[in-house]
Amino acid sequence: NAGVTQTPKFRILKIGQSMTLQCTQDMNHNYMYWYRQDPGMGLKLIYYSVGAGITDKGEVPNGYNVSRSTTEDFPLRLELAAPSQTSVYFCASSYLGTGNTIYFGEGSWLTVV
């Protein structure tokens, strides 16, 4: 079972460059999330989506954009990369509600130099 797939796993960007982190899930989940994790810290929510065509900002959305054209895909776009965006990015998905079925991708390590 594929679950939640993130690509790329590692990337080095130069300041001012742009890139897209891809996230795909094959479980037909409505809810999808992007988090970032800075060194020694917990995960912070960047954006989330409750279904295709519906996205909203989380706690730390500045410098990022998302789209959700299909149920499966939830790409995260970094525009004009800055050193402050050096972080580990996690995509996650779930069906709905407060239950325990939340699946995480393996993470994407991004360094901006």
Place this chain on the structure above:
Amino acid sequence: AQKITQTQPGMFVQEKEAVTLDCTYDTSDQSYGLFWYKQPSSGEMIFLIYQGSYDEQNATEGRYSLNFQKARKSANLVISASQLGDSAMYFCAMREGSNSGYALNFGKGTSLLVTP
């Protein structure tokens, strides 16, 4: 305001001993879920245990148990018979309906080191 508080930045425990990792939470929702995740040095998030706010019994999963004290808003993780492989970061998280599409809200984590 911090929703999830983990007051222990780092903990040490000897192999085969039990250890408790503290977590307190803040919510006004009646329905919510509490989670613990393990993050080894390889970086992936590994789900350990879940407690629903309406669950009357404390959750258990193998060597992991969750000491849920609803009135005190406390959800401590107990690891029994610690193993060297338990050395990792541990995150407490809460999921509530009023928060961002039921997104998990994470604490800052506790680093656990298991010594021989």
